[in-house]
């Protein structure tokens with residue numbers, strides 16, 4: 086086996102980003118799509134020129150026609166369908182947020198180990214050269230000692246985004262977009278926080294439409310994160326160290342046309358740091374291929390993913406109980 090045959094589990098909006106990435110990858114082929122509705126699956130397959138369509142998710146998983154599945158279901162279905170796919174011997178790339186509790190993550194990891202199949206969270210921006218370079222700058226000490234990471238992700242919610250407003254589906258701005266600055270902070274700090282405090286504004290929908298979090302790390306380091314469905318699209322991030330700071334205008338939805346990574350040193354004026362271009366969704370697909378075909382560990386480990394989910398749970402608990410929550 087040197088080509089991975091992919092199947093899409095659902096006809097979600099986000100698939101339109103994954104489809105070109107699978108096609109551009111050298112070792113992947115898009116073979117199938119499954120929907121709860123047979124006609125919808127057929128129409129989708131025709132529109133996107135996908136060879137096989139299935140009128141149920143189960144049918145695709147048991148068909149023998151694919152090696153790996155991309156799970157782009159609403160958040161509350163990620164764990165269930167990942168476990169089912171792994172149990173059928175398929176490799177799984179599951180959308181963020183990976184799951185809605187640490188218990189769910191543990192069930193998914195157990196299924197991955199039991200069936201010896203690759204399982205990874207689809208955090209596309211983690212694979213972009215800009216994020217990798219930011220990590221290298223921090224590791225090499227160019228920014229000195231890091232004291233603070235700040236990140237925010239906002240957009241105005243519209244009709245096609247409605248699954249994000251359903252509490253039982255794992256809706257809410259922190260689960261949906263707050264996880265980006267959260268994962269960025271954990272990547273830069275190299276671990277999960279030791280304690281967190283969160284605050285939320287819950288709309289009539291019953292989900293947090295705005296969330297703010299303060300994360301404390303070892304050695305007196307901090308991160309602040311924010312997410313909101315009640316603002317025009319806006320993302321930013323900043324890493325602050327004793328030697329200067331790195332500022333990103335597109336840290337998560339990294340578009341090479343508009344992206345800028347600016348270094349503000351302690352002495353001298355700001356300067357833009359050149360970053361190699363890369364199609365945003367390609368890295369996570371190539372990483373899956375390397376894990377499946379070459380046996381390389383996934384770049385975003387399941388331990389790191391588990392830490393993200395644990396931190397989100399802690400932040401929600403903190404916001405609900407109006408108190409600091411300790412993670413260790």
Ligand SMILES: NC(=O)c1ccc[n+]([C@@H]2O[C@H](COP(=O)([O-])OP(=O)(O)OC[C@H]3O[C@@H](n4cnc5c(N)ncnc54)[C@H](OP(=O)(O)O)[C@@H]3O)[C@@H](O)[C@H]2O)c1
Pocket residue numbers: 095096097098099100119120121122125157158159160162180181182207208209245246247248261
């Ligand atoms: N990484 C990224 O850049 C990124 C961006 C956006 C979203 N996401 C993630 O991708 C996932 C999907 O988001 P999306 O906005 O693309 O979702 P969406 O367009 O609303 O699609 C979700 C799909 O799930 C299926 N589904 C199964 N049960 C459902 C139910 N009870 N209600 C609604 N849909 C149901 C439907 O497919 P069928 O009708 O075909 O069965 C539907 O098309 C989420 O986990 C989200 O966090 C990631």
